[in-house]
Amino acid sequence: MDETIKNDKLRRKAEKAVQNELDKIDNEKCAGIVHELRVHQVELNMQNDELREAQIKLEDSRRKYFELYNFAPLGYYTLDRKGLILDVNLTGAELLGFERKNLQKIAFIKFIASDYRQIFHHHIKKVLETETKQTTELKQIKKNNDYFYAHLETLPVFDENGSFIEFRIAVTDINTIKKAADDLKKSEKRYLEFFNNPLLGFALCEIITDNNDQPIDFIYLDVNYAFEKLTGLKKADVLNKRVSSILPYEEIADIIEIYGNVALSGESTNFEYSIPSLNRHSEIFAFSPRKSQFIAFFTDISKKKQMEDLAKKRNDELANINAMLNVEIGDHEKAEIKLERIIDKLEVSNQELEQFAYVSSHDLREPLRMITSFLQLLEKRYKGHLDDDADEFIGFAVEGAKRMDAMINDLLEYSRVGNQEMNFNFINCEKILDMVLINLKTLIEGSDAIITHDPLPNIYANEQLMIQLFQNMISNSIKYRSEKIRPEIHISVEKKDKEHIFSLKDNGIGMSSKHLDRIFTLFQRLHTRDEYEGTGIGLSISQKIVHLHGGKIWAESEPEKGTTFFFTIPIKIDSLAK
Known part of the structure; x- marks a missing residue:
């Protein structure tokens, strides 16, 4: 109550003082002053509105900065000159597995693996020497002694006098990237081991066409070690050369047509082919990686072909023997003796054939098992990482190896029939x-x-x-x-x-x-x-x-x-x- 009475007295005193001043001013001058006061009042109101709007924007900016700082995908750390943590955002604390409050005044180097601490020392020293932002990669330790690989960007902060204030470090977890890089190196190593496997030949070639776009030749662009071993041709002697300058044209005319269709149409194919001058019979899988080019994977099946030819020869001999048995011979005794000799020869021949089939098939299984294993490894490692054509081509190669394995197993089964002692x-x-x-x-x-x-x-x-x-x-x-x-x-x-x-x-x-x-x-x-x-x-x-x-x-x-x-x-x- 006393305060109200005091204020009322003060107001009456002020009004009286103002009135005395107004009495000394004429009406025209008084109106001008009133106008100026009103204008000034409006200006003050406008300034107040601007100040309130600026205050709102400032608060919004602070809120956005707070959210950006704390919820950024990077860890932000502020260190003093001794390397003690002055401040850290939520992401930085989460990376280390700690609460923010528990990281205050803790040495940042404590969270760096011992074998990387020297790297961190050199990194900080370089930041101070150059007074510029520097980057490095190292291994950081978490609270549970787990670790992650981190990418650091460190910036020094100075005051207006050039005196050092603090370090600001941005930390990115590159564990996934690092692991992917390591896995890629391992995959590349396995791929090279597969590519250089001595049992599966490889050739990358480009088709040459005439004016009517008909295939007339092809050039070797790249071959692997197995190509040299399986063909007897040296890599240095075939690269960037036409096949017609290496092998007789009459032996390769058909295969040029086959490869030409693959390279120009994009259709893959699987076939067998013999080249007499190389004394080789191969099973070949070919596909086109791009227009006018083809890749050929091939294996040597010369033993299998020899076995089939021998089987045909024995069947022809058997047919001739059967024909001879149908010939009427006047002398019954001579016919029986001759028949016994033919049967003996036939039994020996059949035993040799069956033994050859069994041994050849058995010998073929080991290299085939290795081919199949590497093909399946390639399929497992690279399926989904290459394009759809590559996945399909790898599938074709795996399927071809499985078919060959099935044929060898069946051939072994065929050779075993009647090969053991039979009880009737x-x-x-x-x-x-x-x-x-x-x-x-x-x-x-x-x-x-x-x-x-x-x-x-x-x-x-x-x-x-x-x-x-x-x-x-x-x-x-x-x-x-x-x-x-x-x-x-x-x-x-x-x-x-x-x-x-x-x-x-x-x-x-x-x-x-x-x-x-x-x-x-x-x-x-x-x-x-x-x-x-x-x-x-x-x-x-x-x-x-x-x-x-x-x-x-x-x-x-x-x-x-x-x-x-x-x-x-x-x-x-x-x-x-x-």
């Missing part, structure tokens, strides 16, 4: 079939196949080989089933003269009669690998088993009407068996 006994075919159906249960249920049979006889045979025979025949019928109807297979037998004639009839896709002679030939296929899997050796093994039992095998078929396979087993009686 009287066996029940229905029991054999029951075991086969158990073995093929998953395949039969998966295809929803129906297997039926007539009463089956006892026969004199090798049990394991007969299981394999029925298993191969039934599997073959299920594989080549029709997609339109449910697969049905019926097994029957007829006794005729001195043999049992077995028949296995299916309702599958069938085939043209002109192919019936080919289906029992080793590695012969009537369909592409994309349509049906396998190497085409199953029926060859079946034929060999039937022949080992002294029987014959053949087939009757029509397209879309199914196929019936027949085979015979001679009838034996107890006295003959003994």
Whole structure:
């Protein structure tokens, strides 16, 4: 109350003083003063508004700076000249695994790995000497003794007199980048090991065309060590040279056309090719990395080709022997002697062939296993890191190696049939079939196949080989089933003269009669690998088993009407068996 009375007295005194002054001023001058006061009042109000707006902007700027400083993706540290932490943002504290308040006045070097501290000392010294921003990379230690690789940018701060105030350090976690760089180095090392593997040849080439854009030659741009080893050609002798200047044109005309189609169309291909002057037969996979260029990966399959040629030669010899046996010879005794000699030669020849097939296939498996391993390693390491074409090409190479491995395994299986000691006994075919159906249960249920049979006889045979025979025949019928109807297979037998004639009839896709002679030939296929899997050796093994039992095998078929396979087993009686 006293304060109010005091203020009222002061106001009345001020008003009286003002009135006395106004009494001395005429009305015109008074009006001018009032106008000036009003203008000044408006100016003061405007200045107050500007000050309030500036204050709001300043507060907003401070808030933004605070958020930018504390929530930046980098760690910010302020150090004094002794290296003690004066301030740190939230990210910097989080990098070290501490609360901000627990880092005050702590030596920054405490969080640097011991083997990197000397680097940090040199870094700080250089900042002071140059008075400019400097960068370095080192390993920092976290609270839990874990570590991360960091990129440091350090800036010295000076006052207006040039005196040092503090260090400001921006820290970036480059752990991910560092790990990626290390992984890349390791991957490059593995890739070079694969690239320089002595079992897989590589050649990068460019196609040369004529005025009509037809391929007429190609130039070697790069080759690997395996190329030299597998071809006998030196890298220095082929680089930047036309293949026509290196090899006879008549030997390479076809392969120029094949490579030309790959380089110009972009379509990859897989094929076999022989070059007599190099005494090499190769399996080749080619693709185009860019227009007018192609890359060829190849392996030497000369041993495999020699084995196939030897098999064909032996088959021709066998055909000639069979023809000779059909010739009527007047002198029965001479015919028997000659026949025995031919049979002896044939047995020796077949043993040599089987031994050669087994040894060659066995020798081929080890280098193939290494090729497959490196191809799978390349696929695992680089799949998804290269473009789609590269992933596809690597997939083709892996698939080709797997197919070759399957062929070698089948060849080994073929060579083993009849190679071991065989025990012949009287066996029940229905029991054999029951075991086969158990073995093929998953395949039969998966295809929803129906297997039926007539009463089956006892026969004199090798049990394991007969299981394999029925298993191969039934599997073959299920594989080549029709997609339109449910697969049905019926097994029957007829006794005729001195043999049992077995028949296995299916309702599958069938085939043209002109192919019936080919289906029992080793590695012969009537369909592409994309349509049906396998190497085409199953029926060859079946034929060999039937022949080992002294029987014959053949087939009757029509397209879309199914196929019936027949085979015979001679009838034996107890006295003959003994």
